[in-house]
Each structure stands twice: as structure tokens, then as C-alpha cells.
Amino acid sequence: MASVADFVRRFLDRPGSVDLTPFQRTVERAGELEAEVRERTELRAGEVGTPEFCAVMREAARRALGQRPFDVQLVGMLAMLDGHVAQMATGEGKTLAGALSAAGFALQGKHVHAVSVNDYLARRDAEWMRPLFEILGLTVGWISETSTREERRDAYTKDVTYAAVSELGFDVLRDRLVTDPAELVVPTPQVALVDEADSVLVDEARVPLVLAGAADPGTAVPEMAALVRRLSRGYHYKVDQEGRSVFLTAKGTDTVEKALGVDLYQDPGVVTEVNLALHAHALLTRDVDYIVRDGRVHLINQSRGRVALLQRWPDGLQAAVEAKEKLPASETGEILDSLTIQGLLRGYPEICGMTGTAVAVGEQLREFYDLKVAVIPPNKPCVRADEPDRIFATAEARQEALLDEIDAQHATGRPILIGTLDVAESERLDEALRARGLRPVVLNAKNDAEEAAIIARAGALGTITVSTQMAGRGTDIRLGGRPAGDDGGTIEDSTGDSSGASLGDPAEESVGESVAESTERNVADLGGLYVIGTGRHDSSRLDDQLRGRAGRQGDPGGSVFFVSGEDELLTAYAAGESLPGADPDGVVRQKRAEDLVAHAQRVAEGVNLEIHRNTWRYTRLMEEQRTHVLELRDRVLHGDAAAEALRTALPDRFRELSETVGADVVEQACRQIVLFHLDRCWTEHLGYLADLREGIHLRALGRLNPLDEFNREAAPAYRSLLDEVEQRSKETFETADVTADLADQGLKRPTATWTYLVQDNPFGSDWERILQRVAGTLKRRRKK
Numbered sequence: 001m002a003s004v005a006d007f008v009r010r011f012l013d014r015p016g017s018v019d020l021t022p023f024q025r026t027v028e029r030a031g032e033l034e035a036e037v038r039e040r041t042e043l044r045a046g047e048v049g050t051p052e053f054c055a056v057m058r059e060a061a062r063r064a065l066g067q068r069p070f071d072v073q074l075v076g077m078l079a080m081l082d083g084h085v086a087q088m089a090t091g092e093g094k095t096l097a098g099a100l101s102a103a104g105f106a107l108q109g110k111h112v113h114a115v116s117v118n119d120y121l122a123r124r125d126a127e128w129m130r131p132l133f134e135i136l137g138l139t140v141g142w143i144s145e146t147s148t149r150e151e152r153r154d155a156y157t158k159d160v161t162y163a164a165v166s167e168l169g170f171d172v173l174r175d176r177l178v179t180d181p182a183e184l185v186v187p188t189p190q191v192a193l194v195d196e197a198d199s200v201l202v203d204e205a206r207v208p209l210v211l212a213g214a215a216d217p218g219t220a221v222p223e224m225a226a227l228v229r230r231l232s233r234g235y236h237y238k239v240d241q242e243g244r245s246v247f248l249t250a251k252g253t254d255t256v257e258k259a260l261g262v263d264l265y266q267d268p269g270v271v272t273e274v275n276l277a278l279h280a281h282a283l284l285t286r287d288v289d290y291i292v293r294d295g296r297v298h299l300i301n302q303s304r305g306r307v308a309l310l311q312r313w314p315d316g317l318q319a320a321v322e323a324k325e326k327l328p329a330s331e332t333g334e335i336l337d338s339l340t341i342q343g344l345l346r347g348y349p350e351i352c353g354m355t356g357t358a359v360a361v362g363e364q365l366r367e368f369y370d371l372k373v374a375v376i377p378p379n380k381p382c383v384r385a386d387e388p389d390r391i392f393a394t395a396e397a398r399q400e401a402l403l404d405e406i407d408a409q410h411a412t413g414r415p416i417l418i419g420t421l422d423v424a425e426s427e428r429l430d431e432a433l434r435a436r437g438l439r440p441v442v443l444n445a446k447n448d449a450e451e452a453a454i455i456a457r458a459g460a461l462g463t464i465t466v467s468t469q470m471a472g473r474g475t476d477i478r479l480g481g482r483p484a485g486d487d488g489g490t491i492e493d494s495t496g497d498s499s500g501a502s503l504g505d506p507a508e509e510s511v512g513e514s515v516a517e518s519t520e521r522n523v524a525d526l527g528g529l530y531v532i533g534t535g536r537h538d539s540s541r542l543d544d545q546l547r548g549r550a551g552r553q554g555d556p557g558g559s560v561f562f563v564s565g566e567d568e569l570l571t572a573y574a575a576g577e578s579l580p581g582a583d584p585d586g587v588v589r590q591k592r593a594e595d596l597v598a599h600a601q602r603v604a605e606g607v608n609l610e611i612h613r614n615t616w617r618y619t620r621l622m623e624e625q626r627t628h629v630l631e632l633r634d635r636v637l638h639g640d641a642a643a644e645a646l647r648t649a650l651p652d653r654f655r656e657l658s659e660t661v662g663a664d665v666v667e668q669a670c671r672q673i674v675l676f677h678l679d680r681c682w683t684e685h686l687g688y689l690a691d692l693r694e695g696i697h698l699r700a701l702g703r704l705n706p707l708d709e710f711n712r713e714a715a716p717a718y719r720s721l722l723d724e725v726e727q728r729s730k731e732t733f734e735t736a737d738v739t740a741d742l743a744d745q746g747l748k749r750p751t752a753t754w755t756y757l758v759q760d761n762p763f764g765s766d767w768e769r770i771l772q773r774v775a776g777t778l779k780r781r782r783k784k
């Protein structure tokens, strides 16, 4: 019978979170089997999810990696095997828990795609966990951006394949162009096990992965960039409170019209160009939203603080930023196909994941993926001291207090990790600290190559590390600065001679106290790593990830955020409400100030959720159509559907050709013809949907619901696409010389293709922006 405590706990659990009791019981019983399993020479896992299975997995990890999984890691494993997102705090050993569950799926004969956050982690985790998979008789592979198609195909044949989500998506997209089944790379998706599930499944969910082809330089608009550079904010143009949209004032409209000699009202094309240039000028900031490196604009991924490789904004905006920076426009090309990360991952019949911060996005995980969160307790209780925010009236007062605090803490030798909100701020802080004679180490999107090394040292005595959000994830910070994983957890260790893996507990083997351990103890006596945030993020999860760098595995540690009333979070999301008055030292001490900061953060989170929902409403239909097109394509690629269709439609032509060139040649030609037109029409359909979405605002002005309107038009357009494919295929079949190269007869596929991610539009959806813009322009016209 469940105890009262159990009942109360379950009652208090957040709605939608998973009851761990059955998993905990299984793990308890696994504990009873441990001694017996240790004696076995051969490890057979038995039925997945049973106590014996858990005991064998634990023993496998102990033998292969020298790490005996803690009970909580086994509970996490069971939760993932049951199809949930396991929330495990930073440093709790998610890599091992994830590998154990990947192995559990693989032992059931399923292929697992372990979705990593980046190439570095995909490779590191695959190599680190390789001995575990091998001891269980399983194979493992990894994919990185530089992997060849052959290497990728090989990696996908393994039981478990580690890869960044973008690589998986790009492979799926590239497979879209294949006309011979032997060239396919990605097998049918089975299980996705997603690391940092909140970030991939929620924050990046709406990012489209794009496959483009047939080069065409982007539209450069240098004159527009030069023109808007001369406009003044507040006078010629205004930016809304949330910093998400910008619009010309009546004065600005006049100035632009005079300068360009056009009537903006008559010329929507020019309005779009001016607005894009204004966006690039007023809303996107160098070293915050992007950096310029090697003569190119590199976007910064806001939630990770690192350069978002291969990402770009929607084309017009990308070109506008390039023009703003006086750089040549980068190539654009026609979009051949695109797929959002959410669409990609929803294509897996089974999905689960792990992260340090899932509860806060529990609602989205349920809504978009039907996933529940399992909150796994820590192995050792967290003793980190999280101080309340220190709130200041002005940014200046905050800066002074921040520098004083760093100075004071550093004087004791305590290691400090300072998290800034963007690259520019990390550089300013670096300068200010140097002016005080301190020697910080800076980690930001500009030097991310050194990340692992810098972070591994961040816990060393006397170290000051200034970092953007990138420090939040992936690399272990050890007190005393021991490099991550020197107990068996780095690539170097595990790619080496794995037969040397220790069989006992690492702790049992050390004799006496090493230098590293004594430094670790010193740092612990000083209070452990001290994390300081220079401002609250617009999502509490990002704050929690930063705090989570300290206090890992029961280590001592501390964290505090320095907030100012001038921070964007407050000016954008708590506008109209002012902070209570500050004391003479500039500090705001009333409780209401804390509430206001929390309120602003909740508003920001709500705004993001709304944008996500809205984007998904529009993309869902497109992705359903895409799935359908792909099913058709598969039938054509793998079977004789094309030949059957054309034989039925044009029996005489089919017979005549079969007699002259043979049935095989005709069948192959039919396949090529239908695939060509299907791909071509899909590309055209995507272009049509993009235009439709851009134009839908005009109907919104006519008081029709834009989403209904969109759906009303997109559905018949798709039906006519299918008719069109049929029509064009018949025409080609009728007229083409099927013995010659079909490419010479107008069926030319794109010669060059490339892939990229479209950075989520930072100002809300295109249609929302355009709507605001048009409404704004019309309002101003009426006033005139």
C-alpha cells in the first residue's frame, strides 16, 4: 500500500510530471541483485525495464567505464525508456544515463538517434560511451558537419548514432533529392533521444532547416542601408517597447519619400526594403545578435551564446544586415525543401530526452510532443547557496556593485564565473575588470574553440571567467580545476586503450590525497564556485542553467544575479511599472522589486510561447503536406508507382516505348520524370506558401482570420500541385526521348545544393511584423 508520504508527494507533483515510484522500486530491487550480477562472466541484459536489466546495465557501465551508475541515473534511464523527458540537474551524469537508455532501446532492436547539441558533444559522447555499448554487444557511431556521405551512411547503420540535430535534419533533407534508392543515407526514424531537450524541442523547435539550390546572389540594398543610417530614432522612426518592431514616423516617411523620389503608399516593394533596412539598422546589434568574422555576418544563437554556424535570417533581412555592414550579399538560391526541427523530431515514432531544466517548459513539451517530464532527484542534495537578486535602479549602479563584488570575492581566491547576456557585454566587463588590475578569462562566441579548456579550468583557485550563455552547458567544471572527466570521462581517455578501463570504483583506487584533491578541498572551503549573472535572461531556464554550473554533485557553490531597472527585460516586459525607490547606495531593497523582475520574466516567457504556438499553427499544415509528398516520393522511388500511373494514363505510348527500348528503361524513365516534377512542383509550392503567408495580412485587415485564410488557400493549392505533377509528367512522357539524357530535355536538377538553418525571426513572425507595418502606415496616412 502506498504510504501517506507517497500519496502527498504525488499529489504535490506538478501536473503532468511522471510518478517515479515504480521506477524507484525497480531500481531498489536491482540493488539487491548487484552482488550476484557482479559475479557473472557474461552480461545479458534480459527484459528491458526489469530489476535484472537495471542491475546488468549498472554492471556493464562499471566494467566498461569504471563508473557505477547511481540509483538516480538508473531511474532517469527507466524514465527515458518509458518515453519521458528526464529532468536531471547539471552535473548529475546525464551523459551516462542517456547512453544507458540508448542502449536499452538498442537492445530491443531499435535504432537510436542520440540528438546532441553540437558536433563536439556528439563525438565526445559517442567515444566516451563506446566501451559501454560494446560490452553490451552494441555498435555506436557519430556524425559531424565534415562527415562524408559514406561516413554518414555508415554511422546510421550503427545501433546508436550520435549527431547534432541540424546534421540529422540536413541528411533527411538531402535524401529528398535522391533518385536512386541506393543513394539514401538516413534510415526510417525509430527513436530520438534528445539531449538538452528543452533547448532543442522548445527553444529551437521552430527553426527551419533549409535545403537550397541553384545559386543566385541575394538582393543587395546598399542605398537603403546608407539611407536609414542617416535617420534618427524617435524622430524619423520609432521602436516598440519590446524592441521587436520598428516603424517610420510621418516625418520619417516624408524624408524617405523625398530621398528616394517615390510614394511609399504606391510602392509596397520599396516599403519592404526600407523596413528591412530599418530592422537591420535599429533592431539588430553587432556583437549582440551577430558578429562579423572573416568578412561575413555570423549569427549568434541567443540561447547558447555561440555562433550559429550555417544559420541565416530570412533572405531579405540577411541581405539588409550584410548591406548595413557594407559586406557583399551572400548567396541565397531557391529553397528546394525545408523542415522545422519540430517537424523533424515529430517524425520519430518514439521520442524521449533529458535536460537540467524541463519543468518550466512542461506545458510546451506536452502540447507539441505529447511528452511528460520526470523530475529525477539529485544523487547528492544540492547545497548551492542561491542568493536573492541584487537589484539596482540604474545600470551604472549595478556595474559598480558588480565590480566591487568580483573584487571582494576574488581577493579570497574563490573561483568566479560571470555569465553575461551577450558578447558585447562580456567584452566591456573584461575591460572594466582589467582596469581594476584583474585578469579575467573571456569566453564568448568569438573564441568558442577554446571553450572546453577554459570551462574545465573555471573552477580553479583564483580564476575569474567571463562567459556568455555558452558556459551553461556541456562541459564539466570541477572544483580545483581538474580537467573534466579525468576519472575516465574524456575523449582522450576513452579513445585510447579502453581495455585499460578500471574495474573498480575510481575512489577505491586512489592512495592518499593528490595535489588536485587538496586544491579541490581549498576551493570547497572558500565556498566553491561562485556564479554571478550580470542580468536575468528572458527565460528562467537560462538563469537556472547558469546557476547550475556551481554546486554540482553536492559540491559547495553559490549564485547571484545583478539586475538593473534599465535592463531590457524590465524595460521591454514590465514597461509602465516602475521599480520601487532605491536606497542612497543605489540598491532597491523592497520585495516588490523582486516580484517585478519575476513578473517581467514570466511575461517574456509567455510572449515566446505565443510566438512558438503561432509559428507552429502555420507550419503544421505545410509539414503535413510535406509528409504526404514524401510518402508519394517514397512509393515512386522504391516501387513502380510512376510506371503504373503513366501506363494507365498513356497506355499506347507506354506499350510503344516498351517495345522499342525495353520495359526496364521505360520504368526507370517514368521514375525520373515523376520525381523531377514532384520535386519541382514542391519547390514551387513552398514559394507559393511563403508568398501566401507574407500576403495574408491584407486579409487580416479585411477582418478575416489570417490562419483560417491561410489554410483555406493552402489546402487546394496542394491538391492542384498533385494534379500539376500528373499533368507535367504526362506531357514529358509523351514528348521526351527516354533513351537520351533527360537532363538535356529540360529535366535538369539543381547542380549545387547547400543547407542552412533560418534563424528564427527575432521580431516575431513575418506576418505579424508586416501586419503592424501596414496598419501603422495606413493609420499615418489617415492622419495626414
Ligand SMILES: Nc1ncnc2c1ncn2[C@@H]1O[C@H](COP(=O)(O)OP(=O)(O)OP(=O)(O)O)[C@@H](O)[C@H]1O
Residues within 6 Å of the ligand: 067, 068, 069, 070, 073, 088, 089, 090, 091, 092, 093, 094, 095, 096, 356, 472, 473, 474, 475, 476, 484, 485, 486, 487, 488, 489
Ligand atoms: N555514476 C558515476 N560515477 C562517477 N562519476 C560519474 C558518474 N556519472 C557521471 N559521472 C561524472 O560526473 C561528471 C558529470 O557528468 P555529465 O557531464 O554527464 O553531467 P551532465 O549531467 O551532463 O552535466 P551538464 O548538464 O553540465 O552537461 C562527469 O565527469 C562524469 O564522469
